[in-house]
Amino acid sequence: MTSPASSSEVKYLIESSEGNTFDVSGAALRQSNTFNAMFLNIGADGPIPFTDYNEATLKKVFEYCEHSVNEENYSGPKHQDDLSKWDLNFFNEMDQKMFIDVINASNFLDIERLTSYCCERIARMLRGKNTQEMIKVITLPTAEELEAKQKVEEKKAAAAKKVAEKAAETAEKTETLEELPVQQLVQTTRNKLTRKYLSFSNE
């Protein structure tokens, strides 16, 4: 059920990329400037399609909106140290993929407060880092780089396999020593003893 009415009790149906629908209160939805621009005045006939984002992401975004419904009007980002326990839990319990999905969805829905907090969180992640450290943090390998890396690893693995095979072969030869003819075995033992003697005489 959707309605242009502004009462906070009104629920709107949201459709995710999976085609699933779930409802969100009008008060929470009105924190999205995108929603306000597109649907607030004209209403929506049927579920509102935010089909670029999956259900989990949208639910997470609107969970934040529902929570901040009663907070005073947004007036710039809070310092991370001033965030409430609920806010901190909200961010901390997300993995990186979810965090990126949430910031992208929040950016699309133009939810100023959530977008700002997310951006400030990333800025904080980079605080005090030098250029080299930043390169490590923000530069993720591209598909080509990953492929090249994989090739190198495959080569290394192949080389390691060869070495292992050679080692196994050598071990096999040692094991077959016992099977050598008696004369050859005597000669081998003599060689070993000679080497031992020589090493003593050197001392």
Place this chain on the structure above:
Amino acid sequence: MTVGDSPFPLLRLPSLLFRHVARYMENIDRLALSYVSNRTKSLVISIDLKCTEVMIQIEEAIIVRIDFPSYDNLICTFEDCPENGESKVHRLRDTREGFTFHKPEYRLEDSLSHIFEIYHQPNIVTVSIGRLLPDMEEFRRCIKSFSGLYISRDLTDIETWNILKTFKPEKRLFLDHIPFGNDKGMFHEFLIQNLEAIELRWNNIPLDCLLITNSEFIKIITPKINEKVLNRFIKHWINGSNPRLKHLELWCPKSLSEINLSVVLKGIRHQEIPETYRRSFKGLECTIHVDGGYDIRRKDGTVATVWSYDQENFDFFVWI
């Protein structure tokens, strides 16, 4: 997601979000980020950062100070071998916090150009030269425009002269020594420029040099003040010379010379103002409170005050 050192695909975020992130970063972090890659540099440029002033000081090391309205000022230091592409960046208020940036292909000029690009060619750039760089011409080219120039007395006459020819400041000139002494012909062309301020260390000030100096604020540090020269200067001013002048300040250490105002004002109609009468003069850097003094009126009606503080300062304030 906890705040930590794990990789984060910042560059895969939409540019709008990247800019949003950069706005929440501190000045020093933004500068570090701009050095990461050409893309981060372009993105940092796109957030339209502004600084209030950039000061470049060429001494043994080359120091670039970047001032911001928030007073979170930065210092970039290029050691005596700037050609190795290494610079140290730290906050003015805390030298421990900072980073060392090393990019072998970056010469001093590249680093300066980088800074100017990031901060969109700041209006106020002051260059202070205490020694010559291997290529002063190239250094000059990377600073598109600069407002102030300070030349140290450690440079020879020819070096000072060459710098004056290469670097022409738009607003302020500070000379710690006058090249070729009082060889007027050579120096006149710098005095007649319509500078906002000129500050000179001058041993013996010729009257004609004073009369052709076309700056609004003139400050001269001298071991001896010649009252007769000042007397003739004021008479010329009454008749219309130095029309742009707002403040002439002469300073000489008391141990060297004392100013006798009665000689300065000899033959000039003036009005003594009681010391209890305070006026505020808007100086170059700050407001100066003028208590008392001697008022003089020019032919066009403009009033100026002759004022001396502790007999080692001579001030000439023009009330425009």
